Amino acid sequence: xxxIYQTPRYLVIGTGKxxxxxxxxxxxHDKMYWYQQDPGMxxxxxxxxxxxxxxxxxxxxxxxxxxxxxxxxxxxxxxxARPSHTSQYLCATLRQxxxxxxxxxxxxxxxx
Amino acid sequence: xxxxxxMEGPVTLSEEAFLTINCTYTATxxxxxxxxxxxxGEGLQLLLKATKADDKGSNKGFEATYRKETTSFHLExxxxxxxxxxxxxxxxxxxxxxYQLTFGKGTxxxxxx
Numbered sequence: 001x002x003x004i005y006q007t008p009r010y011l012v013i014g015t016g017k018x019x020x021x022x023x024x025x026x027x028x029h030d031k032m033y034w035y036q037q038d039p040g041m042x043x044x045x046x047x048x049x050x051x052x053x054x055x056x057x058x059x060x061x062x063x064x065x066x067x068x069x070x071x072x073x074x075x076x077x078x079x080x081a082r083p084s085h086t087s088q089y090l091c092a093t094l095r096q097x098x099x100x101x102x103x104x105x106x107x108x109x110x111x112x
Numbered sequence: 113x114x115x116x117x118x119m120e121g122p123v124t125l126s127e128e129a130f131l132t133i134n135c136t137y138t139a140t141x142x143x144x145x146x147x148x149x150x151x152x153g154e155g156l157q158l159l160l161k162a163t164k165a166d167d168k169g170s171n172k173g174f175e176a177t178y179r180k181e182t183t184s185f186h187l188e189x190x191x192x193x194x195x196x197x198x199x200x201x202x203x204x205x206x207x208x209x210x211y212q213l214t215f216g217k218g219t220x221x222x223x224x225x
Contacts, residue, residue: 105154
C-alpha cells in the first residue's frame with residue numbers, strides 16, 4: 001500500500017544531541033517536503049527536494065539539514081538540538097505533474 | 113506573493129450546528145485551492161480541493177466553492193459531529209510550475225455533544 005512513514009513518532013531528547021528524523025515513502029513521488037509546525041499550529045516550509053541529489057531551503061530559516069540520495073528517503077538532521085527546535089515536523093510528497101501534497105503522520109520533537 | 117487568510121479560531125460548536133470557516137486568498141494566475149484537516153496527533157489529510165472557478169469540492173459532508181470574483185474558498189458543513197473536531201487549513205497551489213503550497217494559519221474546531 002502506498003504510504004508515507006515518519007519515525008520516530010515522538011522523541012524527547014536533551015539539549016546538544018544530534019538527531020535524525022526519518023521520512024520514507026512508497027508513493028513513488030519525486031518531490032518531498034519538510035514542514036515545521038509550531039505550537040500555534042502554523043505550518044512553515046523548511047526544506048524541499050524535487051528529486052535525487054536536489055535539496056533547497058524553504059521559507060523558514062532552519063538549523064536543520066536534509067539529504068536526498070534515494071527517491072523514497074528524505075531524512076532531516078539536527079546537529080545540536082535546542083529547546084527552540086521543539087515542534088511537530090511533517091513530511092510531505094508530491095507527484096510530478098500534480099498539485100496535491102500528501103502528508104506523513106509527523107514526528108513530535110521535544111528538546112529539554 | 114501568494115497568501116491565504118482564514119478565520120481565526122478556536123471555533124466551538126454544538127453537535128449538529130452549521131459550520132462555516134472563511135478563507136480568502138491572493139494569488140497570481142489561476143491557483144488550485146485546498147482544504148486540509150489535521151486530527152489530534154496526526155498529519156494533514158486532504159479534505160477537498162477545487163482547481164478552477166465555480167468548481168465545488170466536497171467530501172464527508174464538507175463543501176467549498178471556488179469563487180474567483182471574491183477570491184474565496186469558504187468551508188461549510190450542514191451538521192457537524194464530535195468527530196469533526198480538528199484543525200482545518202486552507203491552502204493554494206499557484207500552478208504554472210510551482211510545486212509549493214501556501215497555507216493559512218489554521219482554524220481549530222471543537223464540537224461539543
